[in-house]
Amino acid sequence: MGNRKHQADQTEELYGQAAGAIGVIVIVFGILAAIKDQLGLSWPATVLLTVGALVALGYLAWRIRTAVKRLWAREEQPAVTRSQEAAMAVEEAIQAVPAHPELTAALTTAGAIGKDEVIRADEVTITTVRTGKRYDFLVPKGRTYADVEKKLGNVAGMFGVTRLHTKLERSRDNERRVQLLVLDEPPFSRPFPAPTRQEIAAFDGVPLGHDVIGELAGVPTFDKASLLVGGMTQMGKTTLVNGLITCLLIAYGEFDLYLLDGKLSGLTRFEKVAVRYEASDNPAVMEDMLDELNARVERRYQKIQDAIRNRQPIPTFRPVFFIVDESADFFADDGTPAGRERARRVAEKARSLVAKALESRIATVMLTQRPAKDAIPVMVRDQFLYRMCLYVASEGTAKVALGDTYFETVAPINPALLDSNIKGQGVLFAHGVSTLIRGFNFTDEFIWEVVDEVYARQQQALEKTPVSPLKQAVDLMQSKQLDFIPTAELAPALGITESNTTEAGKKLSELFGVRVRASKGGPKSLRGYRLADLTAALMSDS
Numbered sequence: 001m002g003n004r005k006h007q008a009d010q011t012e013e014l015y016g017q018a019a020g021a022i023g024v025i026v027i028v029f030g031i032l033a034a035i036k037d038q039l040g041l042s043w044p045a046t047v048l049l050t051v052g053a054l055v056a057l058g059y060l061a062w063r064i065r066t067a068v069k070r071l072w073a074r075e076e077q078p079a080v081t082r083s084q085e086a087a088m089a090v091e092e093a094i095q096a097v098p099a100h101p102e103l104t105a106a107l108t109t110a111g112a113i114g115k116d117e118v119i120r121a122d123e124v125t126i127t128t129v130r131t132g133k134r135y136d137f138l139v140p141k142g143r144t145y146a147d148v149e150k151k152l153g154n155v156a157g158m159f160g161v162t163r164l165h166t167k168l169e170r171s172r173d174n175e176r177r178v179q180l181l182v183l184d185e186p187p188f189s190r191p192f193p194a195p196t197r198q199e200i201a202a203f204d205g206v207p208l209g210h211d212v213i214g215e216l217a218g219v220p221t222f223d224k225a226s227l228l229v230g231g232m233t234q235m236g237k238t239t240l241v242n243g244l245i246t247c248l249l250i251a252y253g254e255f256d257l258y259l260l261d262g263k264l265s266g267l268t269r270f271e272k273v274a275v276r277y278e279a280s281d282n283p284a285v286m287e288d289m290l291d292e293l294n295a296r297v298e299r300r301y302q303k304i305q306d307a308i309r310n311r312q313p314i315p316t317f318r319p320v321f322f323i324v325d326e327s328a329d330f331f332a333d334d335g336t337p338a339g340r341e342r343a344r345r346v347a348e349k350a351r352s353l354v355a356k357a358l359e360s361r362i363a364t365v366m367l368t369q370r371p372a373k374d375a376i377p378v379m380v381r382d383q384f385l386y387r388m389c390l391y392v393a394s395e396g397t398a399k400v401a402l403g404d405t406y407f408e409t410v411a412p413i414n415p416a417l418l419d420s421n422i423k424g425q426g427v428l429f430a431h432g433v434s435t436l437i438r439g440f441n442f443t444d445e446f447i448w449e450v451v452d453e454v455y456a457r458q459q460q461a462l463e464k465t466p467v468s469p470l471k472q473a474v475d476l477m478q479s480k481q482l483d484f485i486p487t488a489e490l491a492p493a494l495g496i497t498e499s500n501t502t503e504a505g506k507k508l509s510e511l512f513g514v515r516v517r518a519s520k521g522g523p524k525s526l527r528g529y530r531l532a533d534l535t536a537a538l539m540s541d542s
């Protein structure tokens with residue numbers, strides 16, 4: 001039934017098409033006849049001419065249609081095409097250069113680079129150094145060294161080590177370059193030999209210790225800077241500061257050293273070359289030293305003001321280092337009203353001194369084994385530009401030494417995670433950068449040799465100073481081998497005939513022209529002068 005209907009439909013269509021064809025032929029024939037009639041041509045010529053004209057018209061229509069299409073395409077497509085082209089180019093480039101599998105996986109998982117980014121294998125160099133491996137590579141375009149620095153803890157984890165096992169260095173030539181050191185074993189598992197004089201002298205700044213690969217590390221300068229060192233007892237603070245003073249004596253040029261040895265014997269090796277050395281844990285002694293140094297600051301500021309007023313260049317002052325071992329004791333009070341008042345004064349004077357170090361070139365180094373919140377007043381702590389923390393039991397204690405916001409800084413190192421059995425290691429935080437270092441442990445012989453050399457230099461300089469009442473006093477004491485001379489004995493030697501000791505003291509002060517600390521000394525505890533103080537006054541410029 002369906003078949004028969006289909007056949008009927010086909011026959012019907014055939015009839016329709018035949019009728020249409022007959023119609024078209026009749027029309028064409030009519031048109032050709034009309035043309036023939038008009039042009040007076042023969043039948044073959046009329047047919048050929050008409051076909052030729054129709055073909056030419058069809059070709060023209062085709063040309064116009066393609067031209068219009070191309071024009072539209074050009075207007076609509078460029079943005080899409082270009083971005084597609086760029087994406088294809090990137091993809092091709094990525095496919096062309098293989099990614100470094102280890103670094104790419106570590107950095108993407110750590111979140112230092114994006115999931116769709118890679119570290120190109122041809123931009124990675126891996127070198128084996130004596131303590132581990134150094135990866136030198138470029139982060140993808142649009143990223144910088146800081147992206148890795150911010151995630152250093154996570155990156156270390158990806159290498160199966162801790163933040164303590166890593167060291168990151170930035171390059172001077174390219175913001176994208178990262179130099180990542182990954183240690184094979186915990187830092188400072190093996191001691192590094194103490195540096196030679198040449199190495200210390202060649203260091204660009206003041207070295208404080210070795211870094212984890214055994215290179216010298218420290219601070220660029222102590223000009224306009226002070227250092228606070230915290231760490232639990234027996235962790236190596238005193239050894240570290242002995243190393244620091246030794247390095248300063250070797251390479252920092254001429255400077256005045258004021259030492260307050262709260263541990264009584266921690267800094268004694270340097271007494272010979274110090275302008276003032278006090279072995280005491282008495283806050284009164286601290287206050288007296290602070291008064292002396294603050295007076296120096298005042299004199300220096302006076303000179304700066306005078307220079308500015310007179311439109312003269314600002315004088316360059318001789319650097320001064322005030323080093324206080326076990327400083328927390330000096331801020332403690334004995335519970336009495338007088339003790340509390342003194343503690344308040346000491347804190348204020350210390351704050352003032354550290355704050356004013358900026359222009360007066362007086363740098364303070366304070367060490368404390370009790371970096372508890374109240375051990376060193378916050379107003380004093382806040383003034384230190386450089387911070388160092390050796391092993392402490394908790395992150396909270398580390399914050400006291402390194403600053404309350406330390407753990408929010410870039411790539412911090414937690415001192416509570418240090419191995420307390422490896423003495424002298426600590427976190428140095430300077431100019432926003434944390435470096436794990438281990439202080440030098442110089443032999444006594446090395447330190448004595450350096451001290452003796454500096455002492456000899458100081459004596460030579462002393463001999464060359466022009467004759468003055470101060471110089472006469474120093475010469476007199478040296479010739480008599482006296483460490484202390486009572487006022488009553490010194491005054492007549494310098495031509496003062498006053499018999500009253502107080503008056504004689506005043507006249508001596510006028511004669512010296514600078515403030516020299518008079519103190520009690522000698523077997524009878526008489527008022528007089530110490531050789532160290534007279535020498536210091538003679539040597540110091542202000």
Ligand SMILES: Nc1ncnc2c1ncn2[C@@H]1O[C@H](COP(=O)(O)OP(=O)(O)OP(=O)(O)O)[C@@H](O)[C@H]1O
Binds near residue numbers: 231234240423
């Ligand atoms: N860098 C180092 N290398 C090897 N040994 C060190 C180092 N630093 C310190 N030590 C050793 O650690 C011990 C403690 O050192 P030091 O007296 O300097 O510590 P400290 O923190 O000042 O102690 P305290 O606060 O109790 O006075 C000493 O025996 C010292 O020799």
